[in-house]
Amino acid sequence: MKKEQVVNCQFSVWYPIFKKHTIKSLILPLPQNVIDYLLDDGTLVVSGGDNNNQQNQTNNSDSEEEDVQWSDDETTTTVTAPEFPEFNSKVLEAINTLGGCVFPKLNWSAPRDANWIALNSSLQCQSLSDIFLLFKSSDFITHDLTQPFLHSSDEDSPNPAINYELVLRKWSELLPGGEFRCFIKENKLIGISQRDYTQYYHHISKQEAQICHSIQEFFSQHVQYHFLDEDFVLDVYIDSWGKVWLIDLNPFGEVTDSLLFTWEELTSGNSLSANQEQGDTAQQEGPVLTPVCGTSVSVGRPCVNTSLWKALCSATPPVM
Ligand SMILES: Nc1ncnc2c1ncn2[C@@H]1O[C@H](COP(=O)(O)OP(=O)(O)OP(=O)(O)O)[C@@H](O)[C@H]1O
Ligand SMILES: [Mg+2]
Numbered sequence: 001m002k003k004e005q006v007v008n009c010q011f012s013v014w015y016p017i018f019k020k021h022t023i024k025s026l027i028l029p030l031p032q033n034v035i036d037y038l039l040d041d042g043t044l045v046v047s048g049g050d051n052n053n054q055q056n057q058t059n060n061s062d063s064e065e066e067d068v069q070w071s072d073d074e075t076t077t078t079v080t081a082p083e084f085p086e087f088n089s090k091v092l093e094a095i096n097t098l099g100g101c102v103f104p105k106l107n108w109s110a111p112r113d114a115n116w117i118a119l120n121s122s123l124q125c126q127s128l129s130d131i132f133l134l135f136k137s138s139d140f141i142t143h144d145l146t147q148p149f150l151h152s153s154d155e156d157s158p159n160p161a162i163n164y165e166l167v168l169r170k171w172s173e174l175l176p177g178g179e180f181r182c183f184i185k186e187n188k189l190i191g192i193s194q195r196d197y198t199q200y201y202h203h204i205s206k207q208e209a210q211i212c213h214s215i216q217e218f219f220s221q222h223v224q225y226h227f228l229d230e231d232f233v234l235d236v237y238i239d240s241w242g243k244v245w246l247i248d249l250n251p252f253g254e255v256t257d258s259l260l261f262t263w264e265e266l267t268s269g270n271s272l273s274a275n276q277e278q279g280d281t282a283q284q285e286g287p288v289l290t291p292v293c294g295t296s297v298s299v300g301r302p303c304v305n306t307s308l309w310k311a312l313c314s315a316t317p318p319v320m
Helices: 003-008 011-021 032-039 085-097 112-117 128-136 139-146 202-206 208-223 263-267 306-312
Strands: 025-029 054-058 076-080 102-105 165-170 179-185 188-194 232-238 244-251 288-290
Touching: 003 011, 011 025, 011 165, 011 208, 011 244, 025 085, 032 128, 032 139, 085 128, 085 165, 102 128, 112 128, 112 139, 128 139, 179 208, 179 263, 188 208, 202 208, 208 232, 208 244, 208 288
Parallel strands: 188 288
Antiparallel strands: 025 165, 054 076, 102 165, 179 188, 179 232, 232 244
16 A cells, blocks of 8 residues: 555545445645644633633642542643634634534544544534544544554555645445445455444345345446546445445555455455355355355345345435
């Protein structure tokens, strides 16, 4: 994976190309003082102008636990939360435009590792302070800000300049069983994995032909040859009407989770065989979908029947 591929997978690069097929989003340039605030380990106070902007913080530098004073004596200082009034009003305006609730990201990553800190344990945000709380608690966000080119094969070349951006996406209730990660190599869809590999989804094992077909069709009609690279990882969502949505584009390399595949098999150049454990070396004509079901099943040219898939996903689809 080259640095250029990482650059091409930034949200603001792919979003204009695939806008019609993804969740409505707005991109705001991240001012340098906001970047500095996000990277500042010492400031835990969050303010978006919509919360109390003064909180008490205990000055506990080098102090042992027993030394912490809980009363407002001289060891307690009043810390003023940084204010970004101009940026805050842009963010609030964008949130309103997107319906009041957003899913926030930086150029590549969402703060998925920090949802535990939010009151509702969700990445749903309604204000800049919600976003700051998640971003400041997330290693994934720090990774975007500090080492976006980690694992690049051309590590000796100079790092391309990055313009950091806050991405706000309209909040959509996505069912984990409808999310898939697709591996594209030399502009061919070589493998599909369910995104949530911690669960067994009965409908995925049962409907793999339909799923493969829908994704393959979406890929060849709307994505293939439209992106800047020929190797990339595509995240999609199949809603309860069987419609495929693009969720994200990621670099084709170790920085992206290979889920039910290994990067070794994805990059080996050999055809992916989902029946490897059974010694089946038959050539695949279509992509391989690996459901979590103990054994994975190989798929040739799947049949067209989205009605079965629709019937299995009777939940209300997300509003995109
Ligand atoms: N607009 C949205 N509204 C609600 N949830 C969303 C939205 N977009 C994405 N999600 C959820 O958040 C998850 C992570 O989103 P996304 O893929 O954009 O983050 P990421 O940081 O790029 O993840 P990864 O590191 O795996 O590539 C998705 O799998 C989906 O479940
Ligand atoms: Mg991603």
